[in-house]
Amino acid sequence: MTNRTNPPPQSPGFPINWEDEHQVTRRTFVTFLLLLSTTFVASTGLIGLLNWLRRRQASQLAPLRIAQLQEIPIGGVTLFHYPTASDPCLLIHPSAEIFLAYSQKCTHLSCPVLYQAAERQFYCPCHAGRFAVEDGRPLSGPPKRPLPRIEIKVTGDEIWAVGVQA
């Protein structure tokens, strides 16, 4: 009984001991990271795809009558829903001859924004996001993207929503 060989060392990644199974190995951790980042990439791609589809649909929307010209005084605001009943939008009349419409959904986490005529801005009370009245661009706070603009058309003395600029 000479020249006995010692058993090879156990791989720490694949312990034979039942208890050691509970230890998280580097391999498991890296696999987890990989799956997590794959999920992130895939879901970002999915969101992009949905946005692209929505934008394509937005070019073929049915027009909607919002209000009569004289219903909104200068500095006034009116709420409407466009393109669907679950998309709240604001029509504002900041100065003579100028009518503008934006989606009311904050581009941060979708809280409804409020029109502040004196400050010439939209204000989101959730996290103090602010948007410019002229073009909906974000001014301060967490939002990074502008408010989607609603294209409007004045026919006679009626204001119509005709499309969405994402």
Added chain:
Amino acid sequence: MEFFVDPSRCIGCQACAQACAECDSHRGISMIHLDFVDRSSSPQTTPTVCMHCDDPTCARVCPADAIKQTAEGVVQSALKPRCVGCSNCVLACPFGVPRYIPALDQMMKCDMCYDRTSAGLKPMCATVCPSGALYYGSRETIVQMRREQPTNTFVFGRRVVTTKVSLMVSANTSALEVDIASFLPSPEDPSAGNNPQQVAA
């Protein structure tokens, strides 16, 4: 409490296999098997339970990480979701214990009735063996009762395997040397299959 196997006492009644097959955790499939020692010349059978090696070869060779050993030294059967049915363990075990079950595409083997022994009960087979070939109890008792003495050291060529389960061998034997080559049939002696040599203490 320890497990002792004395193959010389086995009378081939199959009571152990029947009792094992009744267990809920592997119903209908016995994890203990009886092997004929030399079927052409003798009706002698020997029961095969897992010896629960201190360094289990079966777990070492498993590519799917499916065989685990508990802190008590009990080597578990394959983890069902992991076993890929490759049969590496079946080929690697020095005692011929694991069996590949084709219908399940899984390996199954004796886990010393872990559900029972971890709760202080005897393994099923040891409770039914009428001849004491399978004995579960204290070392002192069996050493008093029998002429044979237990060993848990087995020598396979250059590898020494120590186990949790002990085998009853003749009184002056410390380790059982198994000369695998002598079990292989040769052209001169096709009936080769010598008895394992016993190493004097």
